[in-house]
Amino acid sequence: MSTHQPPMPQAAVDATDWRPAPGGPFPGYTSPIPVVRTHLGHALASEWTKIKSVRSTMWTLGVFVLLVVGIGLLTGSLVSGSTSDMSGENPLSLGFFGLLLGTMCVITLGVLTTASEYGTGMIRTTMTACPSRVRVLTAKAIVFFVVAFVVTLAATSLVALAQTSMLDGTPGFRTPTGGEWLKGTVGVSLYIALLGLLSLVVGSMIRHSAGAITIMIGALLAPLVIALFMFSSSLEKVRELLFEYSIPNQLSVFYANSLSNSGPSGWDPLWIALGVTAVAFGAACLLLEKRDV
Structure with a gap:
């Protein structure tokens, strides 16, 4: 029987003779894939x-836009x-009704932004791509x-402009001041966005879309509804607080x-929402670091 073996291919010879160069594990190797240090911009x-x-x-x-603009108009x-006299009513206040209903849409979107990823399992991919959970x-x-x-x-600016135009010259309505324009557009938009952000944080903590949406809608409506049915005089202070x-x-x-x-006035609601959201965001960050994905 012949013991002659065919020669090994040159690539196999090179592979068997390969040794790492001195000075490091793979000092002579350059990856064809560019290595970039990730930052917040990539996550954004x-x-x-x-x-x-x-x-x-x-x-x-x-x-949301349909409710705010449609009900406002x-x-x-x-x-x-x-023809009733509104005693110098601010025409921008008529945008309150559509905005209150539209708030539920912003709350829902806030919850879905985080909680839906836990429902689909997409959060595992997200955390693998970016291990920094707080980021x-x-x-x-x-x-x-x-x-x-x-x-x-x-949406609020469009409604405000339309209502001011429609009610111009209507008895009982006056021209809004600059401060009222600022609060009725920018101020209320910041407040709604903070409510949605609070919903996003609650969704991250609860990790369940339906549960988080229920909690936030309850927080939106429950205190007012409960206060309406507090008829006892002994609960008067609680009713006023609610x-x-x-x-x-x-x-x-x-x-x-x-x-x-009594109660909040001026820009107080914005600072209250900001404080509550900041505390909830800190709690959500702590939970993210302690819990499994």
Whole structure:
């Protein structure tokens, strides 16, 4: 039997004779893939791609704009034909009704921005691509807040301009001041965006879309509804507290049309929402670091 073996290919010879060069494990190797240190900008780009690609963003924001603009214009057209004296009413306050209903859409989108990824399992891919969990949550918060603020500002500004135009010269209505314009557009848009951001944080902590949406809608409506049915005189202070700090009342403060004679005023609702959201965001970051994905 012949013991002659065919010669090995040159590539195999090179592979068997390969030795790492001195000075490091692979000092002579250069990766064809560029290695880039990741930062917050990459996470922001990723979250922007997500939020503009999913259908829930278009549906929730579309319904939000429809409610705010539609109810605002309808209210303005109905009041413009009224002959009752409104005693110097601010025409911007008529945008409150559509904005209160539209808030539910922003809350829903905020929850879905985080909780939906846990439902689909997409969060595993997100955390693999960006192991810094706080960075991921921060990027989601920034992108969502900017989107919610811009859309709300556009809708409220359109309604404010339309209502002011329709009610110009109507008895009982006056021309809004510059401060009222600022609170009725920019101020209320910041407040709505913060409510949506709080919903996003709650969605991150609860990790369940339906549960987080239920909690936030309860926080929106429950205090006011409970206060309406507190008839006992012994609960008067509790009733007043619920009225004063309920979200609908804080929202009406931006239109100088509070439901109570005491409680938050001026820009107070904005600072309250900012403080609550900041505390919730800190708690969400701690939970993210301690829990498994």
